[in-house]
Amino acid sequence: MDDQNRNLLLATVLSGVVLLGWSYFFPAPEPVEAPEAVATETALNAPATAPQALAAGDATAPQSETSEAPRLAIETPRVEGSISLKGGRIDDLRLKDYRETLDEESPIVTMLRPAGEADAYYTLYGWAPGAGLGLDDVPSANTIWSAPAEATLTPDSPVTLSWDNGKGLTFTRTVSIDDNYMFNVTQSVQNGSGATVALAPYGTIARHGEPSDLMNFFVLHEGVVGMADGELAEMDYGDMTDFDPDPRDGSQSEITAVTEHGWIGFTDHYWMSTLIPAEGQPFRAIAKYDARRDIYQTDTVLPTMTLAAGETAEVTTQLFAGAKEWATIRNYERGGIYGFLDSIDWGWFFFLTKPIFAALHYINAYIGNMGLAIIGLTILIKLLVFPLAYKSYASMAKMKELQPEMEKLRERAGDDRQQMQKEMMELYKREKVNPAAGCLPILIQIPIFFSLYKVIFVTLELRHAPFFGPFQDLSAPDPTSLFNLFGLLPWGAPAPESILALAFIGIMPILLGISMWLQQKLNPAPTDETQAMIFAWMPWVFMFMLGSFASGLVVYWICNNVITFAQQYLIMRSHGYTPDIFGNIKASFQKKPKTEEK
Incomplete structure (x- = not known):
């Protein structure tokens, strides 16, 4: 499993851990x-x-x-x-x-x-x-x-x-x-x-x-x-x-x-x-x-x-x-x-939710549109974590350059995993590469994401806050769907709890799924078929899962994905590795040859 795939799996696991942990409350005082x-x-x-x-x-x-x-x-x-x-x-x-x-x-x-x-x-x-x-x-x-x-x-x-x-x-x-x-x-x-x-x-x-x-x-x-x-x-x-x-x-x-x-x-x-x-x-x-x-x-x-x-x-x-x-x-x-x-219920991450909301409040006061304020806040957050992101993506680009040498190490070591790990660590040390650096943006992004989710859900200022067109309440789910021709017809989308909501998904969740899918295409699909299937389905699972979330949160995630895509592409390219986006997209639609039976 390459490091990018390992990071994505780690992000999924950590997201689950945070969701489970958040469901517990501090015990009431005696x-x-x-x-x-x-x-x-x-x-x-x-x-x-x-x-x-x-x-x-x-x-x-x-x-x-x-x-x-x-x-x-x-x-x-x-x-x-x-x-x-x-x-x-x-x-x-x-x-x-x-x-x-x-x-x-x-x-x-x-x-x-x-x-x-x-x-x-x-x-x-x-x-x-x-x-x-x-x-x-x-x-x-x-x-x-x-x-x-x-x-x-x-x-x-x-x-x-x-x-x-x-x-x-x-x-x-x-x-x-x-x-x-x-x-x-x-x-x-x-x-x-x-x-x-x-x-x-x-x-x-x-x-x-x-x-x-x-x-x-x-x-x-x-x-x-x-x-x-x-x-x-x-x-x-x-x-x-x-x-x-x-x-x-x-x-x-x-x-x-x-x-x-x-x-x-x-x-x-x-x-x-x-x-x-x-x-x-x-x-x-x-x-x-x-x-x-x-x-x-x-x-x-x-x-x-x-x-x-x-x-x-x-x-x-x-x-x-x-x-x-x-x-x-x-x-x-x-x-x-x-x-x-x-x-105001700032939650466990109050040290993040308080400053995040304060920044959102002041940006909105200046711009006058809460949806644009969320986009502005996303850009501000990405600027603050850019030094870590730069190190991460630079490390990932270097790892891609080392792939040929790592393959040679695997061939030499054969089944001797201990020897392979030892030689890989020496390679990392010699080339000054930290394989764990790719995890840093993910580890930071998880609490930021949940803090923003908390802010959008609990704060009054997001209630009935308009964005544009049919998006007149950023604290509510996307009101568009194929059912109302994505907001062109004068009736609402199916209720989020309705089974029809799964079939008639809105514009923003669709854009979210596409942005996640494109971000994946910065790297080739994993060689392991099970991993490849998991990653192929992940953007679309998230698309349906987040369809019932507040549209303000989906705006943030779409904007974050677009910025992350641009950052990762430019940084990796500046370090000598050019992601083959179109080649990876093409490969994802090609049928794999059937494995011959022995």
Whole structure:
């Protein structure tokens, strides 16, 4: 087997190893035992049947009870929705800049939904009662708050909610929002009761059941995402159902004590909601699942505050609810939210995916077309690895020149493989050739390829990103096929999961197969018939296999193959070996003579 063929086999094997390795996830961290705190337990473990339940206890209330409560409108350049005065819930939020499909008439993306609707998903804030207080003394998820009539939350006008418990405690909640997706929630309480009281502020994000659009794909994390003392933590929905049950109410939870650098929430493919205490603020991050009502929730519970008579306490936390835009989240991180950019699922190769996406983002900002940006990124990557590629292809050209001498060595050594290996190593040393040099571009290309696959699959910026003609979503498979005359007819290609998709393959996968096939023709076919058959089929197998991949990734691979072909041809030719491309193509169509029977 010559070295080029060995390198191709090695690439195939390594690709399989990476695919298998990627399917494993890091084990979830061991739960941290939190010290006892009556306020926390009361708020988060209140009986589900109690009307005063403070967390998601009343989340199963009929839709009418939530939707018919008074509401305050939310209106900004990028979001719209409303806040329910029942519980002061932020439970109605839509993203103006994003639609559900490419159709310009399709609905805009809904981020949060009230209890009672399908895929209910909302936030709650409140105070957990401590010493000297009972459940009736603090606002609950059912409390009807007061607010100025016709108040509307905008970037320029916060809204303030208030509630008096009738026993001397006055609670207020001021909500503001910026031009993007960040809410600031300031909770305050004034103690006019004449006695010392203790209570703890908290925030909750609740989801009723798993999201209906859950992808459950190994390359994408969906579920809980959080930062605790600088350490990123991720939990799938299935992980939450494995928590140890609380004997008091059967709910399952994991509690993490955070001293600084912390936030927690839920992440979807492109959207996210996150509770963010102030930087340096200690709190308890709680991931919880209530099997009785099929409710998933995350909570941030701040330390208990003790208020003497006449004192006032105030705390401000943040809520991110919106699209996982790289530039927007990066700005929040630069504004003081530690590690917030890690809320985007960069994966195991984060040291590659982060800079790759940053480069893609800036190239796209300059060019204005994501498909061309991918081509530009491919050229940039090929330039960066060119020194290694040069050494590799130069070594391969030298190996081709040494083929006659190597054949003589084989004839002299006969069946003495040890002697043949010894003489070959001496030949390599004398001619200053490294037979393993051809592997270097392949070894580098594999993690780059999977990193780009990750970037294209998980980042919002590729969603609905157009290229040209029928290619209007580079995060989706090629929409063309013979079925629609490669985009000329006004209907789509067969769905990727359909068996028809195998027969009606698109333009880009076909170009990919051709580019791989031409790249093979830089070298003669292997003399071994089995190897020759494997390599003959490989481009077409990849063509069909990658037909269902994101078209942006196929654009990258086609461009990479074309550049690699040109590089290899020119470098090998400059070192005295001219690949006989047309001869190799011609030979691949010639029938081999049948072996005579003995």
